[in-house]
Amino acid sequence: MVQSAALSIRGLVKHFGAKVAVSGIDLDVPAGSFYGLVGPNGAGKTTTLSMATGLLRPDAGGISIHGVDVWQNLVEAKKLVGVLSDGVALFDRLTGQQLVTYAGMLCGLDRSSAVERTTDLLTMLDLTDAGSSLVVDYSAGMTKKIALACALVHAPRVLVLDEPFESVDPVSAANIRDILAEYARGGGTVIVSSHSMDLVQRMCDHVAIVSQGQIVAAGTVDDVRAGSTLEDRFVELVGGRRHTEGPSWLQSS
Numbered sequence: 001m002v003q004s005a006a007l008s009i010r011g012l013v014k015h016f017g018a019k020v021a022v023s024g025i026d027l028d029v030p031a032g033s034f035y036g037l038v039g040p041n042g043a044g045k046t047t048t049l050s051m052a053t054g055l056l057r058p059d060a061g062g063i064s065i066h067g068v069d070v071w072q073n074l075v076e077a078k079k080l081v082g083v084l085s086d087g088v089a090l091f092d093r094l095t096g097q098q099l100v101t102y103a104g105m106l107c108g109l110d111r112s113s114a115v116e117r118t119t120d121l122l123t124m125l126d127l128t129d130a131g132s133s134l135v136v137d138y139s140a141g142m143t144k145k146i147a148l149a150c151a152l153v154h155a156p157r158v159l160v161l162d163e164p165f166e167s168v169d170p171v172s173a174a175n176i177r178d179i180l181a182e183y184a185r186g187g188g189t190v191i192v193s194s195h196s197m198d199l200v201q202r203m204c205d206h207v208a209i210v211s212q213g214q215i216v217a218a219g220t221v222d223d224v225r226a227g228s229t230l231e232d233r234f235v236e237l238v239g240g241r242r243h244t245e246g247p248s249w250l251q252s253s
Ligand SMILES: Nc1ncnc2c1ncn2[C@@H]1O[C@H](COP(=O)(O)OP(=O)(O)OP(=O)(O)O)[C@@H](O)[C@H]1O
Pocket: 016, 019, 020, 021, 039, 040, 041, 042, 043, 044, 045, 046, 047, 048
């Protein structure tokens, strides 16, 4: 494992029954980098990130966060990482304010620090007015933002965000990008999975392309795209483009 890596993964494997979701992934995410993880639907991105952040036990392989073995030392590792997961349920019968404060206290903050940080985060994410409403009543984009606040409240060294911009309006997305860029400038590491090649190309300094449970390319964005756009390189490496007009019944004329 590379010592200067914020996240180091070796030989990661996960099966679901006969399905091989992750098939021997090795990955080093440099500390302080803004790292994009891209890949087609079902490639294994969420499964990889879930195992890397202590949410899903691997069948084989090793994972360390800043040198802490995630599955040997789960509690220590979880202190180092903030996670925004795709589809993980929140305690949505709490208000936004209560939820973020609760997340902070679960990570060991005392109540007054957790409340203070929650106020800052709600302001930063434009959720101050919604802070007293139940999370169950939030829109999809607001839910994403409150989950991001929960991931940030304990000031983790590594942020792992699965599809953070999905359902988020353009203004909020730009605000979130600024927050993440500032976080990375301050020495934090951001790992983000996304289907937006354009966004990854603009926002990230490193990228890994995952296909069928394996890494097919990884490195700096410039190295991976090799003079082409990231989208073209992605299609070239992953394949699957179909040049078809679709079935005739779908043609209106
Ligand atoms: N709990 C599960 N039970 C069975 N199969 C699963 C489970 N979770 C994931 N899979 C399968 O593992 C594979 C990888 O899924 P995963 O969610 O990691 O992909 P992904 O790259 O995040 O996809 P997407 O971009 O569509 O979110 C898929 O074939 C999926 O059907």
